[in-house]
Amino acid sequence: NKNLPPGPVPLPVIGNLHLLGNLPHRSFHTLSQKYGPIMSVRLGSVQFVIVSSPDAAKLFFGTHDVVFASRPKTLAAKYLSYDYKGVAFAEYGPYWRSVRKFCTVELLSGTKINGFAGMRREEIGLMVEEMKAASKVRKVVNLSETVSSVIEGMICRMLFGKKNDDRFVFKTLIDKCMEAAGSFNLADFVPLLAPFDLQGMTKHYKSLIKELDEMLEILIDEHEKRNQTSESLNREQMDFIDILLSLKQEYSTTHDELSYTIDRSNMKAISLDLVAGAIDTSKTSIEWVLSVLIKHPRVMNELKKELKAIVGDKPIVEETDLTKLTYLHMVVKESSRLYPTAPLLVPHQARDDIKIKGYNIPKNTRVLVNYWAFGRDPNVWSDNWEEFLPERFLDNETDFRGQDFKLLQFGIGRRGCPGVNLGLLNIGLVVCNMVRWFDWELPNGMSPSDLDMNEKFGLTASRAKPLLAIPTFTGPK
Numbered sequence: 001n002k003n004l005p006p007g008p009v010p011l012p013v014i015g016n017l018h019l020l021g022n023l024p025h026r027s028f029h030t031l032s033q034k035y036g037p038i039m040s041v042r043l044g045s046v047q048f049v050i051v052s053s054p055d056a057a058k059l060f061f062g063t064h065d066v067v068f069a070s071r072p073k074t075l076a077a078k079y080l081s082y083d084y085k086g087v088a089f090a091e092y093g094p095y096w097r098s099v100r101k102f103c104t105v106e107l108l109s110g111t112k113i114n115g116f117a118g119m120r121r122e123e124i125g126l127m128v129e130e131m132k133a134a135s136k137v138r139k140v141v142n143l144s145e146t147v148s149s150v151i152e153g154m155i156c157r158m159l160f161g162k163k164n165d166d167r168f169v170f171k172t173l174i175d176k177c178m179e180a181a182g183s184f185n186l187a188d189f190v191p192l193l194a195p196f197d198l199q200g201m202t203k204h205y206k207s208l209i210k211e212l213d214e215m216l217e218i219l220i221d222e223h224e225k226r227n228q229t230s231e232s233l234n235r236e237q238m239d240f241i242d243i244l245l246s247l248k249q250e251y252s253t254t255h256d257e258l259s260y261t262i263d264r265s266n267m268k269a270i271s272l273d274l275v276a277g278a279i280d281t282s283k284t285s286i287e288w289v290l291s292v293l294i295k296h297p298r299v300m301n302e303l304k305k306e307l308k309a310i311v312g313d314k315p316i317v318e319e320t321d322l323t324k325l326t327y328l329h330m331v332v333k334e335s336s337r338l339y340p341t342a343p344l345l346v347p348h349q350a351r352d353d354i355k356i357k358g359y360n361i362p363k364n365t366r367v368l369v370n371y372w373a374f375g376r377d378p379n380v381w382s383d384n385w386e387e388f389l390p391e392r393f394l395d396n397e398t399d400f401r402g403q404d405f406k407l408l409q410f411g412i413g414r415r416g417c418p419g420v421n422l423g424l425l426n427i428g429l430v431v432c433n434m435v436r437w438f439d440w441e442l443p444n445g446m447s448p449s450d451l452d453m454n455e456k457f458g459l460t461a462s463r464a465k466p467l468l469a470i471p472t473f474t475g476p477k
């Protein structure tokens with residue numbers, strides 16, 4: 001392993017595990033300022049490379065994307081994805097390719113997403129009514145919780161054909177899964193210790209998946225029973241679970257490989273990945289955008305002005321309005337720069353030995369992209385990087401799908417997020433409808449500048465403390 005990228009000297013057995021701290025993305029950022037944007041870190045017996053700048057990311061995921069397109073087999077991924085049978089943690093290869101294609105075609109294509117516009121309008125309407133009611137009695141709203149429920153309702157309706165009820169509430173469990181999947185489990189890095197489960201993580205994964213499995217079983221059972229008793233559904237009437245089930249019953253030429261291999265555990269793994277991939281990421285992104293708006297009244301006013309000019313007096317901001325809202329897009333980008341939803345994205349793994357910038361990156365090296373560090377690099381964003389300034393994106397080509405690798409909110413390359421369009425739609429819809437007809441005030445007379453902006457660590461980094469605020473309805477009575 002000569003000529004690895006530079007990095008801190010590893011200790012025997014634990015390597016650099018002692019340097020991680022509670023917020024590893026922050027620790028890696030500090031270390032990368034000493035060792036550079038391509039840094040070697042050893043956790044137990046496992047070799048990591050931490051990529052901390054857009055230029056470095058371009059080398060890994062632009063030039064050599066196919067080499068880094070696999071995922072490491074961690075214990076969290078094993079238990080929480082039914083032995084890597086979902087999309088997000090599946091090894092790069094034919095199975096992953098066919099599942100990803102299936103999700104894209106059957107759930108995440110433009111046509112599929114548009115087909116659910118009416119449902120989203122209904123859910124957003126309910127959210128607005130709830131906020132109006134809170135405004136009447138000056139109730140303190142837990143915005144983190146509210147946003148999570150709205151997103152959960154919309155995703156469940158897309159996947160399962162109905163809203164969650166008392167028998168299946170995903171959001172709290174998914175939140176815990178994201179925390180568990182992001183955490184650094186000693187058993188992954190010091191295999192000798194794995195049987196002792198010193199941190200109790202394996203026990204934790206098993207208990208989470210048990211609860212989730214019970215809910216998924218109920219949902220699949222219900223679909224099977226309905227399909228047995230009622231007339232066969234046409235394609236337009238099918239929800240995502242119906243389509244998964246139909247793969248077993250009739251051979252599909254569009255998804256031929258899956259038709260042969262899919263069983264019940266694959267169905268549960270794929271559905272769970274989509275629920276998890278959608279709920280916590282969308283909720284966390286929206287929570288941060290609302291936080292920055294409340295913390296920066298100037299920016300909030302600019303967005304309100306834009307909404308007034310473009311949306312006018314309509315009671316609800318519509319999906320068709322979103323593309324015209326240029327300031328909104330700048331706010332979402334700026335929020336992602338300073339408060340990334342997934343600070344280390346999802347881990348990648350090298351499928352082969354490769355040389356990058358003269359350094360050896362051995363096969364099976366795990367690669368973490370420290371997107372959190374990107375937004376704090378003065379060479380990329382100039383010396384005012386600490387300032388929350390959406391206007392920095394004026395006349396600027398940089399966007400989430402851009403080739404400059406500066407905004408990696410949705411990841412990159414072959415393993416980049418397949419739900420980017422739905423994610424951005426969710427963010428725009430919820431944020432705009434929370435802002436168009438509501439003013440927001442922090443509880444107990446707290447001034448906006450005092451709003452705590454600390455994050456907690458997980459695969460997604462949500463607010464450490466929930467966002468609480470009081471709405472005042474300002475719309476037509």
Ligand code: HEM
Pocket residue numbers: 087088089100108273274275277278279281282285341342345346347408409410411412413414415416417418419420422423424427
């Ligand atoms: C604002 C919302 C969202 C954010 C911020 C987000 C972010 C991400 C990120 C950072 C990755 C990892 C990319 C990488 O490894 O380079 C990812 C992957 C993924 N996302 Fe999203 N996502 C969002 C919404 C969604 C939605 C709505 C869905 C589906 C319903 C989804 C499904 C997935 C899946 C299945 C993967 C794994 C892809 C693979 O490994 O091939 N995401 N997302």
